[in-house]
Amino acid sequence: MAVTITIPTALRQFAGGSASVALDAEDVGALLRGLVEQHPSLGKQIFGDDGKLRSFVNIYVGDEDIRYLQGEATPVKDGETVSIIPAIAGGA
Amino acid sequence: MSEATLSNEEIRRYSRHLIMPEVGMTGQRQLKQGSVLLIGTGGLGSPLALYLAAAGVGHIGLVDFDVVDESNLQRQIVHGSATVGMLKTESAKVRLHDLNPHIEVTTYETQITSANALEIMAPYNVIVDGTDNFPTRYLTNDAAVMLGKPNVYGSIFRFEGQATVFSPKDGGPCYRCLYPEPPPPGLVPSCAEGGVLGVLPGVIGTIQATEAIKLITGIGETLVGRLMLYDALAMRFRELKLRRDPACPVCGDNPTVTALIDYDQFCGILPEVNNLSNQYEITPSELAEWLQRDDRPYLLDVRNPYEVEIAAIPGTDKVIPVDQLPERLSELDSSREMVVYCRSGARSGSAVELLKRAGFRKVKNMVGGVLRWADDVDSSMAKY
Numbered sequence: 499m500a501v502t503i504t505i506p507t508a509l510r511q512f513a514g515g516s517a518s519v520a521l522d523a524e525d526v527g528a529l530l531r532g533l534v535e536q537h538p539s540l541g542k543q544i545f546g547d548d549g550k551l552r553s554f555v556n557i558y559v560g561d562e563d564i565r566y567l568q569g570e571a572t573p574v575k576d577g578e579t580v581s582i583i584p585a586i587a588g589g590a
Numbered sequence: 591m592s593e594a595t596l597s598n599e600e601i602r603r604y605s606r607h608l609i610m611p612e613v614g615m616t617g618q619r620q621l622k623q624g625s626v627l628l629i630g631t632g633g634l635g636s637p638l639a640l641y642l643a644a645a646g647v648g649h650i651g652l653v654d655f656d657v658v659d660e661s662n663l664q665r666q667i668v669h670g671s672a673t674v675g676m677l678k679t680e681s682a683k684v685r686l687h688d689l690n691p692h693i694e695v696t697t698y699e700t701q702i703t704s705a706n707a708l709e710i711m712a713p714y715n716v717i718v719d720g721t722d723n724f725p726t727r728y729l730t731n732d733a734a735v736m737l738g739k740p741n742v743y744g745s746i747f748r749f750e751g752q753a754t755v756f757s758p759k760d761g762g763p764c765y766r767c768l769y770p771e772p773p774p775p776g777l778v779p780s781c782a783e784g785g786v787l788g789v790l791p792g793v794i795g796t797i798q799a800t801e802a803i804k805l806i807t808g809i810g811e812t813l814v815g816r817l818m819l820y821d822a823l824a825m826r827f828r829e830l831k832l833r834r835d836p837a838c839p840v841c842g843d844n845p846t847v848t849a850l851i852d853y854d855q856f857c858g859i860l861p862e863v864n865n866l867s868n869q870y871e872i873t874p875s876e877l878a879e880w881l882q883r884d885d886r887p888y889l890l891d892v893r894n895p896y897e898v899e900i901a902a903i904p905g906t907d908k909v910i911p912v913d914q915l916p917e918r919l920s921e922l923d924s925s926r927e928m929v930v931y932c933r934s935g936a937r938s939g940s941a942v943e944l945l946k947r948a949g950f951r952k953v954k955n956m957v958g959g960v961l962r963w964a965d966d967v968d969s970s971m972a973k974y
Contacts, residue, residue, distance in 0.1 A: 508784075554769045
């Protein structure tokens with residue numbers, strides 16, 4: 499068992515095409531760092547130069563935004579799903 | 591406003607609405623009296639306009655400055671082969687009046703800007719965001735918050751869509767509660783290289799139309815406070831919770847965005863095509879001639895393999911998608927002069943910048959990409 503991270507279509511090209519990645523971690527921050535270690539080019543997409551999550555990328559544990567939980571310190575449990583939800587603009 | 595009345599003809603037309611107690615005569619009159627502004631008459635705007643017109647929404651506003659292109663018809667179902675080349679607003683208006691002559695359609699052949707947004711949006715009950723770029727989405731959101739109007743949001747990318755209703759007036763969040771600032775240019779895939787499954791905007795636009803009808807008639811539970819996610823490949827709907835952010839720059843307790851902002855347009859705009867090539871640029875005609883000579887350059891295509899299948903320049907030495915380039919520099923032949931190309935010249939432009947930073951000196955971007963190669967060198971090449 500591990501935590502499943504879902505990769506949105508827009509970022510799959512930076513994750514070797516994967517739709518999801520399973521990793522072991524204690525909290526969201528460690529989970530995302532583990533993800534970026536596996537797929538380095540995802541780093542620039544998710545984190546800014548200041549090392550903080552970008553303002554157009556949100557992270558959800560289950561259906562809750564981590565900004566309303568404990569941010570990157572939000573604990574994650576085996577079997578939970580963490581979603582990366584970037585802003586997308588298409589419509590035409 | 592006086593209560594709208596329905597003619598016998600309208601009663602016959604809307605009978606499947608009228609015999610449902612949730613809509614009935616009251617709801618149908620509300621729809622007739624209702625007004626919806628559609629920002630964008632493209633992928634999302636097409637099903638939106640058709641269903642709202644068919645449902646009998648009395649006044650529909652259409653904002654778009656574009657003309658119908660053949661490549662739109664794979665998904666923009668309000669338009670047709672006969673209206674290629676026509677303004678999208680005009681093309682849609684003709685279709686909507688054919689579908690339902692009892693409604694009023696107002697067209698705005700313009701781009702929404704900070705100067706006109708409030709004026710265009712003010713007369714409408716419900717705003718629907720069906721645009722294709724971040725600057726217009728932020729502008730639409732901010733103006734809707736300032737006017738206290740609900741904003742029915744939908745966006746799509748390839749096989750994936752998002753939809754919700756932003757309505758701070760009803761205690762819900764706005765777009766900036768979700769994403770405070772738009773991404774900087776270059777960090778998100780551009781529209782043209784993104785692509786979209788034709789039926790995807792049909793699903794998301796129809797969800798938006800449903801929400802607009804519920805907002806006008808006051809029935810059911812809207813998507814306020816919920817972000818609906820749709821994955822067409824997995825055929826899965828998911829729902830995430832959205833909250834109003836008290837620190838939101840536009841709808842928060844102490845707003846810092848109090849005037850409309852025109853963000854730089856960075857999607858759908860091709861890099862400027864010039865005819866004079868500088869040290870790091872080359873035109874397709876110049877390249878075609880160079881490829882015939884003995885000192886021909888090393889030709890690098892930075893598009894994705896599925897694009898190469900559609901059209902490619904003969905004699906290409908290597909294909910490396912631009913996002914893989916940083917990790918695959920060692921595969922390149924640095925001893926020869928290099929020319930890099932893509933579809934429009936945008937990705938190859940950033941690839942040339944990257945290669946220059948990595949120490950490659952003799953590298954040029956083919957301006958205008960395969961699109962211009964097709965225009966200037968090989969008219970038999972397919973454009974996509």
